[in-house]
Amino acid sequence: MSNATFALEALTGIPQHLAALAPATTDNPKADFSDTPWWLSLVKALLIFVYLLLSTLLVIWFERRVIGRMQQRPGPNRTGPFGLLQTLADGMKLMLKEDITPAAADRVVYSLAPLIAATMAFVSFAIIPIGPDVWMFGHHTPLQLTDLPVAVLLVLAVAGIGVYGIVLAGWSSGSTYPLVGGLRSSAQVISYEIAMGLALVAVFLYSGSMSTSQIVAAQSSLWYILPAFFSFVVYVITMVGETNRLPFDLAEGEGELTGGFHTEYSSMRFAMFYLAEYINMFTVSALATTMFLGGWQAPPGIAAINSGMFNHGWWGILWFTIKLWIFMWFFVWLRGSLPRVRYDQFMRLGWKFLIPVTLAWVVAVAFIRGAQLGYLGDSTVGLVGREFPVATLVIVGVIAALALGATWVWEGKQADKVARESAPPPERIDPYAGGYPVPPMPGQELVEPSPAISGSPTPVALKEDTRG
């Protein structure tokens, strides 16, 4: 591109070569729904619904069993084989319990909130590709309910509506703990949604599309977990924050808020929140699978067997489910090993670390991608027998240098902090140095309080009281 056209573009805001460009087709969904009548969509919706309900029944049992093993106890093992029916029994019991609406509650909103939470939890799964094209009742259709050019945006939007369930539940309960829990929970979810949205930008840069089937198809040679590894890490952290799970389950910290936003709920309405929480876990895990782990595609080794036999037809469901459950296992593992963080620490991590670092990462990926596509010059250099584009090498070098510099600064700060904390406390302290009385540490000696004339704001009357 010449300098003149570039200046023109910068002035007008419109790239000159775009006029000649055909309408963009790459961001359209790859999945072909032309042979899918409406009743088949309904069948698929029903299948997804059943899949989600069964998975939820299973994962609650799985979580309790695994947590039990981590705490050296058996976990539920009486109801059905291996206790598999425990969740069903719990659900039945909840249904037979009394449904209480507190006297101070706003009745309409109070009844509506659990319905919003549960309903919205199901919707996102519609755009998750569960498998490739299969024959179903004589029609050739993808194993995916629907796909949109803005599919991933839809997931974020639906998650945003799901927050209404939480905040309305807390607000309408007419009670203090649910109100605080609901506020905390919504602040937490929206804070982490920013970092989550930014982490996904790197994937869009590589795939050139927001349609989930297109993103999966673009990963046929390389799963995005490798080129966008940092995005993956940020996404995994934010998905735990989004779903209010330990170590980020501050909305329902039992020690401080009893149950959080659903303290006042009982019976099936409580069960709806519970269901929504677990389905949301499945949704964020499914999105992670789709964006970073190649969706329904078989793992690289297995994909090569028998000229891609395992990458066709119904096999996709198997790989998708395995990848999904790796994330579920990770959720349970976190809950079994990590204590809850403090709320201000949690918000600090989200706002002061994840957001700026992810923004910087997006810029870095854009440059790497630009170099790959040849926007930054086409000259190459031969190194160890291979040709590398100069621009890529320069960018990787710059990023490595910046990262090195950042760790250097950070390490210096850490060293200062450790030195400050491990320094022995002074042997003699002035109890009024800070303007208010401070008790001595063990082994410390108090100096005679400085007289008022020296300008210290010491109240004279307090002196005698604190020395004894």
Place this chain on the structure above:
Amino acid sequence: MTNPYVPLLFLLALGAGFAVLSVGTSLVVGPKRYNRAKLEAYECGIQPSPHAAGGGRVPIKYYLTAMLFIIFDIESVFLYPFAVAFNQLGLFALVEMVLFVLTVFVAYAYVWRRGGLEWD
């Protein structure tokens, strides 16, 4: 299927139907025993503290968080079309994006320095 948004409604209807049905069933099946103490706000057994109507006044921190969320979320959404069309826009997009992110960083640094990101 011509309109790709219609199947979303199917799933929405299924979810809503399930939620309404199960809550409705429990309302019919479950017991109803009146007890005045049961309908009071739950505060771990002590007398419930007076609760202002409509939730009372909410700490300003939450309001601030919600406002910052809108600003930064819109900014991250602005990055989406850029990322999707990056293959077609070329160097122009790269330069514009860097300028945009720099502007975001200025606002971000301002909020940080003014203490908008402190929770305490």
